[in-house]
Amino acid sequence: MTAEQFARLAQIVHQESGIALADTKKGLLMARTNRRLRSLKMSDYSAYCDYLEHPDGVGERRNLLVAVTTNVTAFFREAHHFELLAKRILPDLVAKARSGARVRLWSAACSSGEEAYSMAMTVLEAFPEAARHDLLILATDIDPEIIARARAGKYDERTLKGVEPARRDRHFTRSDGGYAVRPEVQKLVRFAELNLHKDWPFSGRFDVILCRNVVIYFDIPMRQQLWRKFVNILNPNGYLMVGHSERIDGPATDRFRSIGTTAYQLVQ
Ligand SMILES: C[S@@+](CC[C@H](N)C(=O)[O-])C[C@H]1O[C@@H](n2cnc3c(N)ncnc32)[C@H](O)[C@@H]1O
Numbered sequence: 001m002t003a004e005q006f007a008r009l010a011q012i013v014h015q016e017s018g019i020a021l022a023d024t025k026k027g028l029l030m031a032r033t034n035r036r037l038r039s040l041k042m043s044d045y046s047a048y049c050d051y052l053e054h055p056d057g058v059g060e061r062r063n064l065l066v067a068v069t070t071n072v073t074a075f076f077r078e079a080h081h082f083e084l085l086a087k088r089i090l091p092d093l094v095a096k097a098r099s100g101a102r103v104r105l106w107s108a109a110c111s112s113g114e115e116a117y118s119m120a121m122t123v124l125e126a127f128p129e130a131a132r133h134d135l136l137i138l139a140t141d142i143d144p145e146i147i148a149r150a151r152a153g154k155y156d157e158r159t160l161k162g163v164e165p166a167r168r169d170r171h172f173t174r175s176d177g178g179y180a181v182r183p184e185v186q187k188l189v190r191f192a193e194l195n196l197h198k199d200w201p202f203s204g205r206f207d208v209i210l211c212r213n214v215v216i217y218f219d220i221p222m223r224q225q226l227w228r229k230f231v232n233i234l235n236p237n238g239y240l241m242v243g244h245s246e247r248i249d250g251p252a253t254d255r256f257r258s259i260g261t262t263a264y265q266l267v268q
Contacts, residue, residue, distance in 0.1 A: 001030050005045035009033070009064075012052050017065050017142055018197040018222035032067040036060070066143050070217070073111040075163050076118045078212065081241045084260055085119065085208065089239055090126045093207055097133040104206045108196060109214035110139035113150025113189070114159070117181050119210065120188040121171045131187050138206075140194035151191045153181035196226055205235045212262075213243035224250030231255045231266065240264045 001009075009029060010021040021029060033048070040060070042048050051057045052064060076082055097103045105123075107116035116139035123130050123137070141147050156178040160168055172179040194200065196214070209230055215223045230240055231252050240256065241263045242248065248256050248264055256264035 001026060001045050005049060008049040009045065009052075012049070012061065013064065013068055014219070014222075016061050016197075017069075017195060018218040018226075019065075019068060020217065020219035020222070021068070029068065033064065036063055036067060062144065066145050069143050069146075071111045071143065071146050072213075073114045075114045075160070077115065078241075078244055078262070080261055081210065081212075081263060082118055082122045084241075084263055085122050086126055088259070089208060090123065093135075094127045096207075097127070097130070097135045101134070102204060103133070103135040104204060105135075105137045105208040106206045106210070107137060107139040108194075108209055108211040110141050110147075110150060110191070111143075112146050113139060113153065113181075113191065114155075115139070115210060115212065116150070116189045116191070117153065117171075117185055119208075120185045121167065123188060124171070124185060131184060135188065137189045139189050139191045140196075142193065142195045144193045147191050147193050153186050155179050155181075196229075197222060200229070200233065202233060205233055206238060207235050208239045208241075209234065210241045212241060212246070215246050216243060220250070224252065227252035234266045236266065236268060238266045240266070 006023070006026045006029065013019050013021055033045075037043075037045070037048055040048070040051070042051070052061055093103050105119055107119060110116045116137050119137050123135065127135070139150060141150070154175055155172075160172065160179050168179070171182055171185050173182055196211075211226070211230070215226060218226070227248050227250060234240065239259070240248070244262060246262065255266060257267050259265045
């Protein structure tokens with residue numbers, strides 16, 4: 001892969017997803033796209049770039065994003081967010097749902113679903129009858145393959161290692177040598193493919209958004225634009241939680257107050 005071919009591919013990735021690939025990622029990009037070239041029977045990266053830039057290459061652009069995205073995640077990752085949800089945020093949201101109002105949580109960039117299901121389990125522990133109310137967790141990711149895996153709700157032994165046995169037994173059943181998320185947990189979650197940098201099709205606002213460990217891959221303008229979009233889609237006093245190495249910055253900063261480690265509340 002020449003420097004020019006890398007720059008073309010990096011530009012397509014950035015335009016499509018906001019992901020900024022530094023020059024040091026050339027080896028990684030080659031390793032991850034080699035298979036795409038082989039399956040398309042293309043001999044070099046210039047032909048691949050031409051195809052990606054052609055209108056017929058729309059589908060392949062999605063394959064490229066699948067190849068470059070990093071899907072690392074875990075159940076109850078950054079556990080303090082789930083404690084905050086349980087202790088500080090859910091009491092009001094449960095009351096809101098019980099009063100008949102709509103409650104929406106969003107796992108934005110949900111990867112294989114562990115984050116969204118952890119939210120659903122936390123909700124069910126505080127509010128076992130949640131499914132009888134208008135409470136839903138939306139879980140989205142740019143990667144259609146990872147969304148399909150998330151929707152299946154099946155995980156191996158190793159993935160469940162960090163989940164306390166009592167919690168595991170409450171929310172999972174044994175399935176094919178691994179574990180399956182119980183239907184009552186799945187019922188609270190709706191998975192969909194969504195690119196954070198494209199238009200969002202939502203009709204209502206969110207009470208809580210977890211957008212964790214994804215903006216680290218974006219450049220500064222894309223990241224700050226996303227914070228502004230969250231301001232517009234959160235309910236008044238809504239909550240936003242970001243990844244351990246991420247912070248809200250830029251013009252949206254004044255609209256949030258910190259309520260804990262990498263956790264924010266929208267201010268008017
Ligand atoms: C490292 S995972 C984080 C998963 C989870 N939020 C967590 O913290 O454990 C990052 C996810 O962001 C997704 N992603 C990357 N760019 C995206 C974009 N522009 N829109 C939506 N999702 C994106 C990737 O497909 C990947 O699944």
